[in-house]
Amino acid sequence: MLGIFGNTPFCKRTPPRPQACAADLVWWQQLLSAPIPPHRLINPFDISDAYAFWDASTSVGIGICIGSKWRAWKLRSDWKRKHRDICWAEAVGFELLAIALLTNSTDSHLIMYGDNQGVVEGWWNKHSNNPEVNLVFRRVHKLLSRTQSTVYTRYVASAENPADDPSRGVFPHISLLLPPVLIPAELQDVILDYSHAELLAGSSSKPI
Secondary structure: OHOOOOOOOOOOOOOOOHHHHHHHHHHHHHHOOOOOOOOOOOOOOOOOOEEEEEEOOOEEEEEEEOEEEEEEEEEEOOOOOOOOHHHHHHHHHHHHHHHHHHOOOOOOOEEEOOHHHHHHHHHHHHHOOHHHHHHHHHHHHHHHHHHEEEEEEEEEEHOOOOHHHHOOOOEEOOEEEOOOOOOHHHOOOEEEEHHHHHHHHEOOOOOO
């Protein structure tokens, strides 16, 4: 931002996305107004690997796998709004996996695998060029703050991602279904749980 001002530092500028800019300023105001917690000295820790994977497909939906367990959601037909694209759908898969993983784990340092570099590396860099992905990252940060946890993303090739099948509607056996995952309010108008009948129709005995 500072680079565009050049020799006119006091020239008024118009934000490229006024509404989004206003929301960003409110978020930062709330964050910076909160009491600053004391900095803790962190002892060496182990990172827990539950073999947790996420994936998304634009044609069907989102899938996650934790060990041999899985779950999937459909994307509504009108999900491509605003700046929502495949990277956003992948970020939502990352968020749903984080919710499922932290609901069923007592570990505070967890590793998660995905095959979308935009999300994997965006999490490393603490931001994305997609504003909708950044909103997903904010919700994940709030979740981690509540649970006092940290998640680490790692890239995995699509061919080695067990969540690829459920994201495309090819379901493992229904006996391996994960418990229901609470869908954040911000996502309830764009994703849906598969019905029991749909899961039975799509389930297979293919191992994951």
